Amino acid sequence: MYLETVSADVILQLTLEHLQLVLSACLAAFSVALAAGIWVTRPSMRGRWVPRAVTQFLFLGQAVPSLAIIGLVMALLGTGAATAIFALALGSLVPMLRNVIAGLRGVPEPVLDAARGNGMPPVTVFWKVELPLALPAIFAGIRTAVVIAVGTAALSSQIGAGGLGSLIFTGMAMFDMPLMLAGAIPTALLAVSADKILGLAEARFRGKW
Amino acid sequence: MTNTVSRETHIVLENIWKRFDNGSVAVRNLSLDVFRGETLVLIGPSGCGKTTTLRLVNRLVEPSEGRILFDGENTMDMNPDKLRQRMGYVIQGIGLFPHMTVEDNVSVVPKLKGLDGRTVKETAARCLDLVGLPVQAWGKRWPRELSGGQRQRVGVARALAGDPEVILMDEPFGALDPLTREVLQDELLALKERLGKTILFVTHDIHEAMKMGDRVAIMRGGELVQAAEPLALLSCPADNFVADFVGSDNHLAMFSFVKVKDVPLRTENLPVVTAEATFAEARSVVEKSGVRYGRKRFVYILDAEGRVMGYADLESGRNPSDPVRIALKAAPSVARESSVHDALLRMVENGVINLLVVDENRRMKGLLTFGDLNGLIESQRKGDGCISKP
Numbered sequence: 202m203y204l205e206t207v208s209a210d211v212i213l214q215l216t217l218e219h220l221q222l223v224l225s226a227c228l229a230a231f232s233v234a235l236a237a238g239i240w241v242t243r244p245s246m247r248g249r250w251v252p253r254a255v256t257q258f259l260f261l262g263q264a265v266p267s268l269a270i271i272g273l274v275m276a277l278l279g280t281g282a283a284t285a286i287f288a289l290a291l292g293s294l295v296p297m298l299r300n301v302i303a304g305l306r307g308v309p310e311p312v313l314d315a316a317r318g319n320g321m322p323p324v325t326v327f328w329k330v331e332l333p334l335a336l337p338a339i340f341a342g343i344r345t346a347v348v349i350a351v352g353t354a355a356l357s358s359q360i361g362a363g364g365l366g367s368l369i370f371t372g373m374a375m376f377d378m379p380l381m382l383a384g385a386i387p388t389a390l391l392a393v394s395a396d397k398i399l400g401l402a403e404a405r406f407r408g409k410w
Numbered sequence: 411m412t413n414t415v416s417r418e419t420h421i422v423l424e425n426i427w428k429r430f431d432n433g434s435v436a437v438r439n440l441s442l443d444v445f446r447g448e449t450l451v452l453i454g455p456s457g458c459g460k461t462t463t464l465r466l467v468n469r470l471v472e473p474s475e476g477r478i479l480f481d482g483e484n485t486m487d488m489n490p491d492k493l494r495q496r497m498g499y500v501i502q503g504i505g506l507f508p509h510m511t512v513e514d515n516v517s518v519v520p521k522l523k524g525l526d527g528r529t530v531k532e533t534a535a536r537c538l539d540l541v542g543l544p545v546q547a548w549g550k551r552w553p554r555e556l557s558g559g560q561r562q563r564v565g566v567a568r569a570l571a572g573d574p575e576v577i578l579m580d581e582p583f584g585a586l587d588p589l590t591r592e593v594l595q596d597e598l599l600a601l602k603e604r605l606g607k608t609i610l611f612v613t614h615d616i617h618e619a620m621k622m623g624d625r626v627a628i629m630r631g632g633e634l635v636q637a638a639e640p641l642a643l644l645s646c647p648a649d650n651f652v653a654d655f656v657g658s659d660n661h662l663a664m665f666s667f668v669k670v671k672d673v674p675l676r677t678e679n680l681p682v683v684t685a686e687a688t689f690a691e692a693r694s695v696v697e698k699s700g701v702r703y704g705r706k707r708f709v710y711i712l713d714a715e716g717r718v719m720g721y722a723d724l725e726s727g728r729n730p731s732d733p734v735r736i737a738l739k740a741a742p743s744v745a746r747e748s749s750v751h752d753a754l755l756r757m758v759e760n761g762v763i764n765l766l767v768v769d770e771n772r773r774m775k776g777l778l779t780f781g782d783l784n785g786l787i788e789s790q791r792k793g794d795g796c797i798s799k800p
Contacts (some may be wrong), residue, residue, distance in 0.1 A: 311505045315506070317468055318501070319495070321518070348459060410508055
């Protein structure tokens with residue numbers, strides 16, 4: 202069996218590759234989501250068409266399947282890790298942005314009113330009131346996006362970006378169950394542990410209030 | 411009107427118009443002076459522009475036309491954040507920062523003002539003490555752990571912590587049950603006496619308005635209809651709207667608004683003796699004062715510091731040379747801040763037609779007599795002292 206030639210070292214190597222894809226995609230997506238989410242929720246943006254159009258367009262993107270995103274991006278950028286990261290980031294952007302916006306919009310109006318009315322400058326209102334209150338929602342978004350990205354990253358081996366997907370797809374093509382599991386089990390473990398770890402971090406960020 | 415209120419203007423609204431982007435007009439040509447140290451209550455039916463008017467003062471809303479002077483300075487020329495730090499702001503219900511402890515909530519404005527850590531801590535502790543939530547017991551609690559009344563107290567403490575010149579209150583007690591509301595109103599009145607701040611207060615409850623306000627400004631459809639002392643609103647309503655709003659034809663209702671300190675009290679020729687006086691001396695004092703309690707004659711006994719110890723019945727056939735203090739009994743009394751309604755109740759309960767009025771140290775402030783109240787009703791009915799009858 203082929204699996205015998207796949208040492209633990211290789212599996213570890215592919216797992217790290219997989220993680221790297223997910224982390225770089227999610228970091229990029231998060232920076233964009235945070236910036237865009239903050240921008241569209243500023244009071245001066247209320248009722249403007251540009252931010253509304255941007256969010257509507259992004260939310261539409263949620264309907265596009267991950268595999269289709271990878272295909273579309275490949276058509277533009279060709280194969281390789283960069284394409285995979287870009288496609289993964291696009292897919293993670295929507296759940297993250299959605300939660301950043303929901304978190305910031307969910308800050309109760311009277312609380313904002315009290316903050317401004319007590320003389321907090323807008324920047325202080327954001328750092329001391331809006332962001333802390335939105336953090337739980339923002340974290341929930343990161344968690345969802347990361348878990349989805351771990352799964353989607355398995356597809357990126359199809360465009361030559363490596364990762365645990367290469368074991369899964371090779372195993373499937375060769376009807377080699379152990380080889381397939383050598384990719385599938387670490388992928389599943391990765392997703393579950395990412396969910397757990399981020400869940401703990403979320404609880405910590407939320408504090409006692 | 412209390413003696414802490416001056417006629418010096420603190421906030422001046424001049425011909426203010428506020429039109430919102432959607433075309434609605436919230437405030438129409440409103441001009442209003444707020445005097446230093448007074449509590450001015452804005453009241454009117456919902457949508458009358460009272461909250462907008464309050465928010466115009468700290469620039470949460472900016473006027474479309476007209477100007478607002480704070481301490482003589484146009485607020486539009488000031489930094490809005492610095493302006494707001496000079497004005498405490500209390501809103502209904504849930505304005506506390508849920509992710510900050512009680513102490514941190516109260517520390518917000520002192521920190522914004524750049525006070526050092528120790529001063530911030532001391533200020534927060536002092537302000538929480540003022541509202542009856544000592545920092546040792548309450549400082550580390552979260553807002554969600556507090557009752558509605560306690561949250562509102564924290565809100566008041568937070569507004570006081572910046573040592574503001576003015577406190578703006580937007581229906582601060584609107585979400586509370588009637589009992590808690592009553593308690594917090596009384597506490598605020600006491601605080602106001604101690605701190606002497608200018609307070610601008612919005613409510614839709616006419617009882618609250620008449621109780622809290624040195625003056626009450628009635629608004630309708632964005633316009634100021636009348637601003638006057640509670641008693642003047644009752645006796646001289648500007649039009650039928652005001653008359654209906656304050657209920658000036660209902661004297662019993664009226665008495666629940668009117669405070670004892672706002673009605674004429676008898677302050678001269680009082681039936682008062684010291685504890686050493688004899689019955690004979692007391693009788694001559696009472697004769698001279700002419701104050702009677704139905705059939706009986708009573709005399710109030712004061713201690714060396716001038717505090718009221720109680721009163722003594724002079725009809726008990728004692729030896730004229732005995733000291734009056736042997737007949738000393740607790741005297742029914744009211745505080746100056748109580749309503750006339752409460753005073754009347756106390757008269758009925760005790761079967762007296764004169765009631766002792768005291769301050770918080772039980773010093774005698776005068777006598778409320780039934781005859782004087784009658785005179786008051788009479789003058790209300792006739793509209794004496796009104797510039798023009800509606």
